[in-house]
Amino acid sequence: MLDKARVAVLVSGGGTNLQAIIDAEKSGVIKSGEVVLVVSNNKDAYALERAKTNGIETAVMLRSDYGSRAEFCDALGDFLEEKKIDLIVLAGFMCILTKGFTDRFTERIINVHPSLIPSFCGEGFYGLKVHEEALKYGVKVSGATVHFANEVPDGGRIIFQKAVDVLEGDTPEILQKRIMEQAEWILLPRAVEKISAEIVEKRS
Numbered sequence: 001m002l003d004k005a006r007v008a009v010l011v012s013g014g015g016t017n018l019q020a021i022i023d024a025e026k027s028g029v030i031k032s033g034e035v036v037l038v039v040s041n042n043k044d045a046y047a048l049e050r051a052k053t054n055g056i057e058t059a060v061m062l063r064s065d066y067g068s069r070a071e072f073c074d075a076l077g078d079f080l081e082e083k084k085i086d087l088i089v090l091a092g093f094m095c096i097l098t099k100g101f102t103d104r105f106t107e108r109i110i111n112v113h114p115s116l117i118p119s120f121c122g123e124g125f126y127g128l129k130v131h132e133e134a135l136k137y138g139v140k141v142s143g144a145t146v147h148f149a150n151e152v153p154d155g156g157r158i159i160f161q162k163a164v165d166v167l168e169g170d171t172p173e174i175l176q177k178r179i180m181e182q183a184e185w186i187l188l189p190r191a192v193e194k195i196s197a198e199i200v201e202k203r204s
């Protein structure tokens, strides 16, 4: 068996997508990659507890400890390189990355976004806000997208996408939960496996 891809998951909040990845590793859906590191830009993120419970190394890096976004992203990139990370997964990481950062890890960063890109995406569209806007617009179908991250927020090449129905009476919270359950928690682990397998294959 070839060495697995070393995966780092970047988080800011609850970490249900991180949990889906951890569960997929345990169940064998992810077999080509291993989550070796979880980095949070929020020291109170519950995602950190999930990582610790599963024996995964954690780190907290605060934007406020750095003079600029570029300095923060440079330090984050240095740290990920130091840890020899092959694949970076943005799983609810609420921080816009610089071009310097995305260029350093071309096609090595994937992101999950809770809408069908190119709808309801880009700067300012994150978390519940995405679902509020989708409901305000009145769309009947929303969903989730997993894509490579580049310098354009939510702009990189799409890997997987899945549509989810919007139902009468949905609140942003109800829609968020349905999209997580029916799309995000399925697509993101599958994408981690797909890209990890490609990384491992390229090495051989």
Ligand code: GAR
Pocket: 011, 012, 013, 014, 015, 016, 017, 018, 047, 091, 092, 093, 112, 113, 114, 125, 126, 127, 130, 180, 184
């Ligand atoms: C998820 O719905 C994710 O798609 C979204 O934040 C939530 C994080 O939840 N990400 C974005 O909006 C990024 N633009 P989690 O911490 O429970 O995984």
